[in-house]
Amino acid sequence: MGDAPQLPGLRGHAFAARTSYRQPARLVTREGGEDLWVDIQNDERAVLGSAHLSELKIDAPLGSLPRKLTFPDGTVFETTDHAAIEALTGQTRGSILHHYEGFNRRLFGVVALCLAAAWVLWRYGLDIMASAAIAVTPPAVIEQIDVGSLQTIDFAMAEPSRLTDDQKTEVEKIYHRLVSSLPDDVQQEHSFDLLFRNVPGMGPNAFALPGGTMVMTDAFVEDFPDADVIAGVLGHEIGHVVEQHGLKRIYRSLSMYVLIAFLAGDVGPILEDVVLEGNVLLSLSFSRAQETQADEFGLRLSNAAGFDPAGLKRFFKDLDGRFGGSEPPQWKSTHPSSAERVDAIEEYINGL
Template sequence: MGDAPKLPGLRGHAYAARSSHRQPARLLTREGGEDLWVDLQNDERAVLASAHLSKLRIDAPLGSAPRKITFPDGAVFETRDHEAIEALTGKTRGSMLHHYEGFNARLFGVVAVCLAAVWVMWRYGLDIMAAVAIAFTPPAVIEQIDAGSMQSIDFTMAEPSKLTDEQKDEVEKVYRRLVRSLPDDVQEKHSFDLLFRDLPGMGPNAFALPGGTMVMTDAFVKQFPDPNVLAGVLGHEIGHVVEEHGLKRLYRSLSTYLLIAFLAGDVGPILEDVVLEGNVLLSLSFSRAQETSADEFGLALSDEAGFDPAGLKLFFEKMGKEYGDQEPAQWMSTHPSSAERVRAIDAFINELR
């Protein structure tokens, strides 16, 4: 610090030691041996404090806030002349950071880079993090997610199924044929339990939870008793489970929240919501790409199990006639009626043939 330049008089305000009186003052430097000597004077040139430069405590710069210099006896000098302070102390980590934080043309480039990094993270990073999270998620946790979700469903919206045993048996036969057509390792990985619920106001619906729990509404079984239609829709839902769409959507949606929660040290409420109550999972919907992938999976699976894959097409056509251009109520993996989707199914069936 001995090579620091002398200041003819750095203007600012000062507080004498053990005083709260703020007064105009200036900072001056002079030779003091190996170290520079610094004097704090008021406008009457009375010396309020003196010390070697190395003994002063100089606060790091913070935006446009005044820099504060504290003398050993407690006297304080404040100034907004950041450049003069930097000339006195030389380049420091704090002064360099303050320089880069300042508003200048470079800032636009930094903002652009940050936005690009956020986009890359959103576009690619979240999927990678979700895949890693799924790989490290214990099966017991996934089973608990299914159990917690079903508890929420039964508590808030579902009533016991009013289907007859014969109706349930017919659907079970279709479902088991589909499951038996899956590779052995896939069958062992998931539970593939089929449940029936009466969900007033939901209409014909079927959905799958991440662990393999499958739910079909009474309205669906009554309106679509055709085994080929049942196979197409159940195969679609099995596709969501096998391709882990539910967990991918869950981890993508919660990645930012979970990161903040882990950093803050309070993950209890969100983990309880996901694992024990399942409320977050119930609010998610599958992406268009995932729906298309599940359609193709269901078509191939129903064909492999000996059903007519056109059954899924019949389902969408009937829903289209009933709802027209209006999409039915969206909830979990509800299937929206779409002419484009029907055309995609026709194209896929032609490839199967």
């Protein structure tokens, strides 16, 4: 330390040993043999504390907070001149980190880089994580998801179907014709089961569970007996199963929390609520993209099975006539609007 520069007078404040009185002071260095000698002087040049530089306890830099130098007898000198302290001691523990934490033009680049990395992870990393999770999920677990979900639906909202056997048989024929039009490897990879339920208040609807179980409401069969319409909607739901949309939504949602925890650690209860709501909003566009993908899959499948793909268009036209004025804005919806879907289906049919 003998090569350390001498300070003619570094301004700051001092606390005499065992007192809380803060007074203006300066730090003065002088030769002290192999080690530099350091004095604290008040404005009257009275020495408040002295020691070799090597005997001082020097706090690590922290933001713009004053640096503290504690003498062996307890006298404390503090100053905001970080550069002078670093010139005196050289780089100490935390000084390099403090340098890079300082506000400068590099900070904008670092922030931009972090935001870009977060966007790339969100845009591509979540899908990769979800696909990897699906690949290692045992079929028995996926089957159990269907069983548990169906039990919940039956307990909370569904009743046994009131359709006649003839009505069920007609729909099942359409369904098996669609499934038979799938490639053999797809048929072997997934299990396809069609169930009927009376769900008061849901109206004409059909939905697919992640493992391949599909449920069609009585109201749908009664309101839309047209085979082409049924084929289009069932083809859409088969598309959800084949493309594993349900599992992707589940794992993508879980992956979002893993990603946030990786980037931000423990976010706390308040930020956790913000993250939850933000994750819901971000997942809406992902869900709309899946619906569009399932529409296209259903159109291809119903066409391949010999049905008129315009049946799906007629279904959405009917929905638009019934509920078009009450549909939520797109950014708040899990599905594209019925009018948009009609236009997209018409464009697809024209391209066949």
